[in-house]
Amino acid sequence: MSWEEDEMLRALGAPDVAALFADIPAAVRVDGLDLPRGLAEPDVVSRVTSILRRNRMGEEMPTFLGAGLYDHFVPASVRAITARSEFYSSYTPYQAELSQGILQALFEYQSIVCELTGMDAANTSMYDGSTALGEAALMAARITGKREIVVPRALHWDRRQVLENYGRGPGLRIREVPFDRRTGTLDLAALRESVTEETAAVYVENPNFFGIFDDRVDEIREIARGLLVVGANPLSLAVARPPGDYGADIVVGEGQPLGNAVAFGGPLLGVFACREEHIRKMPGRVIGMTRDADGRRAFCMTMQSREQHIRREKAMSNICTNETLLAVASAAYGAILGGNGLRRLAERNVERARELAARIAGIAGFAAPAFHAEHFNEFVVRTARPYVEIHGALLRAGVHGGVSLEPHFPEVGHAALFATTEVHRLEDHDRLVAALEAAA
Amino acid sequence: MRFRQAVWDEPLLFEKRSNEVDPPKPGLVPPALERAELDLPNLPEWEVVRHFTRLSEMTFGIDSGFYPLGSCTMKFNPKVNEELAALPQVARVHPEQDVSTVQGALQILYELQQTLAAIGGMDAVTLQPAAGAQGEFTGLLMARAYHQDRGDGERNEVLLPDTAHGTNFASAGMLGFRVVEVPSKEGQVDLAALRKAAGPHTLALMLTNPNTLGIFESRVLDIADIVHDAGGLLYYDGANFNAILGKTNPGRMGFDMLHFNLHKTFTTPHGGGGPGVGPVGVTKALEPYLPVPQVAFDGARYSLDYARPKSIGKVRAWYGNFALLVRAYAYILGQGSDGLAWVTERAVLNANYLKKRLESHMDVPFPGLRKHEFVASGSGLRERGLRTMDLAKRLMDHGFHPPTVYFPHLIDEAFMVEPTETESKETLDAFADAVGAILKEDPDVVRTAPHNTAVSRVDEVLAAREPILSWRMWRRKKGG
Secondary structure (H helix, E strand, O other): HHHHHHHHHHHHOOHHHHHHHOOOHHHOOOOOOOEOOOOOOOHHHHHHHHHHEEOOOOOOOOOOOOOOOOOOOOOOOHHHHHHOOOHHOOOOOHHHOOOHHHHHHHHHHHHHHHHHHHOOOOOOEEOHHHHHHHHHHHHHHHOOOOOOOEEEEOOOHHHHHHHHHHOOOOOEEEEOOOOOOOOOOOOOHHHHHHHHOOOEEEEOOOOOOOEEEEEHHHHHHHOOOOOOEOOOOOOHHEEOOOOHOOOOOEEEEOOOOOOOOHHHHHOEEEEEOOHHHHHHHHHOEEEEEEEOOOOEEEEEEEHHOOOOHEEEOOOOOOOOOHHHHHHHHHHHHHHHHHHHHHHHHHHHHHHHHHHHHHHHHOOEEEEEOOOOEEEOOEEEEOOOHHHHHHHHHHHHHEEEEOOOOOOOOHHHEEEEEEOOOOOOOOOHHHHHHHHHHOOO | OOOOOOOOOOOOOOOOOOOOOOOOOOOOOOOEEEOOOOOOOOOOOHHHHHHHHHHOOOOOOOOOOOOEOOOOOOOOHHHHHHHHHOOHHOOOOOOOOHHHEEEHHHHHHHHHHHHHHHHOOOOEEEOOOOOOOHHHHHHHHHHHHHHHHHOOOOOEEEEHHHHHHHHHHHHHHHOOOEEEEOOOEEEOOOOHHHHHOOOEEEEEEEEEOOOOOOOOOOOHHHHHHHHHHOOOEEEEEOOOOHHOOEOOOOOOOOOOOEEEOOOEEEEEEEOOOOOOOOOOEEHHHHHHOOOEEEEEEEOOOOEOOOOOOOOOOOOOOOOHHHHHHHHHHHHHHHHHHHHHHHHHHHHHHHHHHHHHHOOOOOOOOOOOOOOOOEEOHHHHHHHHOOOOOHHHEEEEEEOOOOOEEOOOOOOOEEEEEEEEEEEEHHHHHHHHHHHHHHHOOHHHHHHOOOOOOOOOOHHHHHHHHHOOOHHHHHHHHOOO
């Protein structure tokens, strides 16, 4: 018991701390926690690092995984900025006057997202790309009063399941549009048949789950009914037309590639942007520009009447805590690379993927890219024998291959989705190619 | 205390003088999809770092000063956890990696599942939900699956006390459930009203205990009986878990499910509003419905168990906010049973002491003990033409982040204070003294506060009436 605890107890007229818990009935009491006693800081470090050393990762094992998350190089300046404890240890900026800095940073994040997507407004984040899609579907249902969401069959399985769960409240029905077996892109004839009077939204991804750029976007807009929701890797938008250009109402995506770590799948950054006409129906926290009492520019959280703490069960979403710090990281990343840097990086990703696909295609027993189309930074590799066998051989050679598609897309045959980014050196590609040759 | 926040007339990134734009490289994207323009600034790295450093100086974090936001548990975030979470064995591990290459990550997840289950008095835990509100969503989805599985699928009402967090209402609303509000009496759930509200349509009751007034619901076992007798489930909102570590747990109180806010109780930082983590614990009866995958251990190897036919599926991609789970894991290791018990004891001592100090300046409705927080009323300010918001804003000039204001709704001009355990008596005294001093100040000074922050009182009405949400909207608006 420290002197100050002693003084506080005396001021309260309490004999001991136990007296402060007299209101907890004996019937629900527990006698402490059944855990080991605390460790000193050096022991915590050694315990945690020794466990983590059992992980293998990109640094020592070239890893060609993507499927929505991509290991990009993050400049040290980005981490230096998010390591400012004013940013990482602050709460939601309810009190604007004391929080101008992070509010401005978030306004800048929203602005960068809007430039990339061609939308007018963005929120400060959803949990990840999958919940951003779920929220977009709910928003489309709110706006149109309809219940059907049309989605591509070529969709990450997690994203599909999350969408189903988000749709349970209003009872959204999900209709699936197959992909063309040759090009891997959306089957537009099937899309035409899938949209109806009841369509609240058509969701397409570009680049799609197989990493393919679809240039038939204007045709898709024409066919679509309800809202057009586009899912995009924000980095790809440094080289690809912004979805706002081709009529998207809402743009969602996984923002991790913009300056955030893959981190075994979390925390992630749900990008969510929309046209101005829809902003009052948008979920999540939004920062607006305004004035202070002296007429100076200021920022604050705005349109809060859409949110849970005001609107309660009629709120646009239940989201409260979101992924703010990752949004700050993305703003810093976007600013450090700048428009030129982002474009060069995206271009390099396309080039690297082309080079790698061409090399894999040169190995007997492999087809890459399996689909005849233009790709961003990942592509499907078709293999002569079950991919799982090749996967194991690669691991034994110290290389991590792509995501197996066999369990989720049996119609593609023996195949896997391989991604490459600027973190891969030429030697990494060499190692993969050599390991594939040995495994073929 | 004297305090002046930094003031920088820092322009938007977009307003800084940008270098010229490089031309795109042709032939990399299908022509019909090629992007013509990318209107993002091109600045030297040092300018960007200085820009954000200045912005950070106009932001107030827990390391800057006292941050007694009620129900938010703004406590010190141990620095060692930041270092651990930044290791490449955390940052550069991909969630689609083969399980043989992520045994370390899975071990941490598995042990955290077990530890949190023990802390909560539950049988199993999912680490997947990204935040407390998503934990609620997950819990309610499981409750629905549980009832449907028993052929009792008509239940569609969620009972919520009038002191409940806004997210409880919104989570129920998002899933299309009907909210039935249960009034409180003397700061606790009114049992007679609860008896009337509970019935064959009750899906679940959501309750936080201690409630948002900081009062322990001492008849929680009666509450549990009433809801269980009606066939409903009990969901524990763990936002206030800092008040009960080692003293009681939701399992012991009769709850069937709970979420933890690891970014509150277990110090993973709030990040300016996120990321958080909202693991959900359940009793045996609900375990089959947990999201997939669960992390499993056979004594030699850790694995991801997807073979769970009754699972509700997924509520977000992959397994949870891993980098934050690592921080929470390290925090629990460092605290242990002794440290966590101290956390609650000191948090409760600090709250009761500060309540006592503030009672000489403000009305604190409902007598008696509090747990980790308390709610005062600023209604007495009215006679001087002031409101709670004015007091809150003026506290900033003293170097304090204001408490939560205007919540919970049943307290007039609510002023909701949660000091947490990581504050010294000196700070609590200074805060109470500041409140006392402000109440004696010239009301005009208080009404126009803050005066020492980067900007003066912000016009939130204008922001909502004429929304400017991006650089594009701003440029359009000013006709640029």
